[in-house]
Amino acid sequence: DFARLDHHRALRTGQAEVIFCQGKQPDHIISILKHLGEKDQNVLGTRLDPQTAELILAHFPDAIYDRLARCLLLRPLSEPTIPGKILIMTAGTADLAVAQEAWLTARYMGHDVDTLFDVGVAGIHRLLGQRELMDQAEVIIVVAGMEGALASVVGGLVEQPVIAVPTSVGYGAHFQGLAALLSMLNTCASGIGVVNIDNGFGAASLASAIVRRITRHQ
Amino acid sequence: DFARLDHHRALRTGQAEVIFCQGKQPDHIISILKHLGEKDQNVLGTRLDPQTAELILAHFPDAIYDRLARCLLLRPLSEPTIPGKILIMTAGTADLAVAQEAWLTARYMGHDVDTLFDVGVAGIHRLLGQRELMDQAEVIIVVAGMEGALASVVGGLVEQPVIAVPTSVGYGAHFQGLAALLSMLNTCASGIGVVNIDNGFGAASLASAIVRRITRHQ
Amino acid sequence: DFARLDHHRALRTGQAEVIFCQGKQPDHIISILKHLGEKDQNVLGTRLDPQTAELILAHFPDAIYDRLARCLLLRPLSEPTIPGKILIMTAGTADLAVAQEAWLTARYMGHDVDTLFDVGVAGIHRLLGQRELMDQAEVIIVVAGMEGALASVVGGLVEQPVIAVPTSVGYGAHFQGLAALLSMLNTCASGIGVVNIDNGFGAASLASAIVRRITRHQ
Amino acid sequence: DFARLDHHRALRTGQAEVIFCQGKQPDHIISILKHLGEKDQNVLGTRLDPQTAELILAHFPDAIYDRLARCLLLRPLSEPTIPGKILIMTAGTADLAVAQEAWLTARYMGHDVDTLFDVGVAGIHRLLGQRELMDQAEVIIVVAGMEGALASVVGGLVEQPVIAVPTSVGYGAHFQGLAALLSMLNTCASGIGVVNIDNGFGAASLASAIVRRITRHQ
Amino acid sequence: DFARLDHHRALRTGQAEVIFCQGKQPDHIISILKHLGEKDQNVLGTRLDPQTAELILAHFPDAIYDRLARCLLLRPLSEPTIPGKILIMTAGTADLAVAQEAWLTARYMGHDVDTLFDVGVAGIHRLLGQRELMDQAEVIIVVAGMEGALASVVGGLVEQPVIAVPTSVGYGAHFQGLAALLSMLNTCASGIGVVNIDNGFGAASLASAIVRRITRHQ
Amino acid sequence: DFARLDHHRALRTGQAEVIFCQGKQPDHIISILKHLGEKDQNVLGTRLDPQTAELILAHFPDAIYDRLARCLLLRPLSEPTIPGKILIMTAGTADLAVAQEAWLTARYMGHDVDTLFDVGVAGIHRLLGQRELMDQAEVIIVVAGMEGALASVVGGLVEQPVIAVPTSVGYGAHFQGLAALLSMLNTCASGIGVVNIDNGFGAASLASAIVRRITRHQ
Amino acid sequence: DFARLDHHRALRTGQAEVIFCQGKQPDHIISILKHLGEKDQNVLGTRLDPQTAELILAHFPDAIYDRLARCLLLRPLSEPTIPGKILIMTAGTADLAVAQEAWLTARYMGHDVDTLFDVGVAGIHRLLGQRELMDQAEVIIVVAGMEGALASVVGGLVEQPVIAVPTSVGYGAHFQGLAALLSMLNTCASGIGVVNIDNGFGAASLASAIVRRITRHQ
């Protein structure tokens, strides 16, 4: 009775259950996974450290742990089922971990995902040469730490909704992602929504809500 | 040559031109308005104080100034042309000014907008009784200052994308909207994107980008 | 002579002695415990890390260490002696550690405690279905990290005093509990008092002061 | 329809309606007051500036505006009806405005209130000489800006619940009340709950919830 | 004797005297100007409000006050005498005031200055079309408030030293220029130095030191 | 009974009474002044704005208001009575107001005060040329806003105790004196104590306590 | 040549050399100690972690490492040589480490030191019963983390200069000592100077400067 599972949320919000593992005891996570996994559905666990992951994997032979994203899946990902592409971009290679959490979440939720990495604004031509990839997406997720600016530049180039994810990658006056967060919130380009620092999961959830809305009307 | 108008942005991003008036000289604003207004299109000016508005209204007989939203329109609003409702909710009556900026922007961009005011979480039944209005919207904008919590509650109830606008309404440890901003960024409910404090314009722009994307597929 | 025990505080404030162990040397803690334990009374130590706890347990065969709450008791808890229930609620399962510190403190002070875990506002129906439990309490303690909003929602539902405990559970723009703290301080619901981030002990002390006041008049 | 009055809150939470006037249009306030005042009940409006107050007083001949507290009452206060004293203390004379808001709110809610002003810790004997007044109260509200320390000192002297209200009175590194807020949250004395900076209303509401709870059992 | 003029600084640092007027009494400023002006040299006063400027202009018939820059010059500017262009860019029209302080300071120090306004990154093509102007400069000053990102983009395009000036133009989570400052300090593009928020004077001084160093070697 | 005058403080702490006027009602100040002035002693009021000062001066024909320091004295200053010089230094002319509050307070308390203004570290020779003045003082007060560095430099030059007063003079990343405060607290030079931002009164009080201590032993 | 020893500082400021070890390489520290120790004088090293201390002790047979204070002395302390007592007080037992750094520094500088521990304001009588100890001191150092309030209370009781040292002991909204720092800077009691968080060394240095000044006049 430490966890009051919200089985109705899927019905209410149309979203599959995702477990936030940070701060939970290993045996709590295992019992939640067992409970949810019974219905033959896949389950995603986020913010899971490698040590705890190892303890958990011992109980679920089919489960997969992604070290970069620090995420666990009870079963392998299936093919995308929802039409409409989500594009995930990063400014630097050091933002990859957060991008990977977003990628896994979006794929887990049934979406088709494209990626475009290391296109920071300090070398703007790398971005401008990738117009086509942007045009093919329904929604664009921009993940950036030291170059929060990337979200503004993208927002000024495209008509699609843009979801900006500040990352904690940086140092000094970066203040664990605060600099990127503020930079993204203040952008002059419109059509941009921001999620919490390092919240790849949240960005993918919002992207999913948008794409599912589009699909529903097709 | 103080303003380098971005005439292509409408083409690139599909969004009508909106002038950010704060910090601009009155005559600059007038000359931009004249220039843009020539093409017989309507123009929206945001963050315009009443004193400057008065100076400007003297030059444009058909222009309208909305004191609550602190916005100016060169011509009256036309009827909505884009299908798909946007719902704007506020937690308190003191959040109305920001909601009104969002309303004007969305209507100016051609959208159909519903409103639901004063449904703060301290009286949660007021919100729960309005399920139908939420169900009819394609996107929901939640405007809240002292009760940033409203965004989480709404995000946990609906499947639509939710855009959260923290407002600077409050006092003490509210720190000009910082408390609401942080509260909205940290919510556990998924499918929520946050814009800058008091940025009704930005929320409507993002809502518009989402709704136009949906419409495009119809 | 490093510790000037305040033997009169129990008389003055009606509260049993509790040792704040963080930052104290193990042998200091042991000698304080010995001194206080002599009078055959139970003693509670809070914010005690597992390594130090082990050193201490070696000297006190009857002592119990609670890993989740990071608290030590010199002797087992006795049955509640003071009438009037305290209800402890948490928003997420990751807030359990702080709730447990509150639970132990309240029980140690002689109170009867109910619990209600994982009722975050992102799934508001989980909370609304627990009306009865709330009605039976004299005071309600709300423990929440990522969803500080829970305190407002509860505060708007009940007539009892509510004590809000922000927790440091979260990440990114959570800033080690600051987001939850600010959110709780700014709530529109009235009848809410806030204690320090992660201060389960303080919440239980305040709840105890209130309940003992009620009892005194019975 | 700008205000969704929460008529049930009185039933749910046992508290009389209080209007937060800051940020509301004068005519909105007038129409809310008219609506609520019809039922022959008194109404309290807080955070009302003198200019707006004047506009409002013109419509309500019996209303009273308290300049110090910046509060308005539709009708004069009646005699206290609920047994159990609330004591309001201030550290400096400059904290009087916030104390007065608390006083008015508590009296409006039917309580009997004692006051003790200018007993800052820089002259601790002024406080120690007032033991009796403290002993007679069921709850103590401590209002302090430059001397947030007062809350700790009082909390260590009494067994009653203490409600601490930081004020924005101060300068420099006071940061509009942040220094007092942090000081109060970190106190070692137990049995203290903190409300928002300058929130005299909130302190009185919590005191009222506690005293009504005590009364209910008598 | 309230001001200890640093006559040697010009010798030591090669820079003309500039008076920081904010917070100085009008008669103090007048007497400093008189003293410095005697040697037939021009003097620049920065951060001077219009009211004080008016009082001062009454004593100096040849002086000029620039309302936008809030600066005063004792005599008209002479033609540039030092070879090597400084380019001043702004992201938005609202950043003009700070750019103008930089322009005046650079011109006052004898430099040749080009300008390029309103080339924010939300419309990146406006910037890319101005390559030639950038190529002609020895140093580039980038002034930006809501789009601190501009400094990174420029820094990644050019080989010249770039001086970034964050401005306080913005709102909400802009925190009076903090967002732009942090964004500029965290940029990945190298070859960028940052000065204080709104410090157009400081940017021009640094540009001047660099250009004079280049000139010295010619 | 709004003010609980602390008549014993003079006895306890050896300090004359000083009234902190900010946030006090004019008539409160007048009645306190009347009360204290009766005993034929002089009284100092600090942080008094010019408007309120005018109201007060009408009641006290011998009182003097110092606009720069924003202080009021009930009677003219008498000659210094306590041996031992206090030296007050400022970094910029804009720090004069705070220095003046310190000067008045020190003189009011009976001390002999030297001053040395505008010796900021950006022109370090101005400071080094004033060695003699420093050598003659028992205590040195350093007042600085934009150049908090001055306190370190002085602290490294002298053997006397140094009292550092950060001022709110500055802009941008000065954050109302925070930059100067932090700079002063972090200095490597030893023998420096810091008081609140703009607290000229506090600096003089500490200087006075030190000098009286020295005198007492003579 | 990595360290430019300031041999003249002792002459200039009258203070013995103290090495700040944090961030220095072990061999650097060893060579500085060797160099300074040659002149047969004692040397104090502060902020030295136990691992590095062990490496260093191997080279200096007479050196002593104090684990609590994290300080090293090249030779044992000699008896106090300067008349005039310094009293060091702490609010909690957890503030002992910082107090110990102050104690060692003061003793190393030749002073006579009294101590009074664990007299936090939550139990004010513990403090009031120690009047005599306070009266015997020339200067009082108050070390406090969770109860920054202690400095105000002491400042209001005594006529001696008070030096306040905020400590980083605490949690949650304590923000590593910021709460205590702000609380101490804002106190209304006068005659208090504040040093950096955890800076026991700095407090002792200032106390020493004051006491030596007093002595010099005897």
Next chain:
Amino acid sequence: DFARLDHHRALRTGQAEVIFCQGKQPDHIISILKHLGEKDQNVLGTRLDPQTAELILAHFPDAIYDRLARCLLLRPLSEPTIPGKILIMTAGTADLAVAQEAWLTARYMGHDVDTLFDVGVAGIHRLLGQRELMDQAEVIIVVAGMEGALASVVGGLVEQPVIAVPTSVGYGAHFQGLAALLSMLNTCASGIGVVNIDNGFGAASLASAIVRRITRHQ
């Protein structure tokens, strides 16, 4: 495809490629180094921890790892090729690590570098005695943590451009370099540009851009 190398940047900005290693996977770094190293050019990697460095060194026999600077070079440094000296100064010996990163970067970019360590302002004569070294430099880099003041003092002494690097060395109210950063941004001395906290690399890059500009004109 995780890294989109910006081969043109060298052409565009004239700067050699430098790899920011923090947050990158070891094998990513190895493959980037292999790719860049093929062209027989040297490569610099910054912010590389010792553990990862060891893994990498195993693949590159000629590579060198500098533990102090936490930097790796693929091949030994060659002799300086660009005329014009860069002087790197530090305030304390604990700022050496950051100075070393700047030194390595400048040398790697082909510059001639002088150094001057441990000349903090608390002993200002150490600095004043080194005038000649300053005079010989084209640009001066000032690295300082606890004594951010050093940048102002140097800026007021020389005519060369000064680049200030705040370091995270310090404690308490230093806030990981924030105090030094703010101090440097607020200096009154002109001709100073600031880079991110601990960003030795960025300082050297800017110095290089300036020196190459000077050289180009020779």
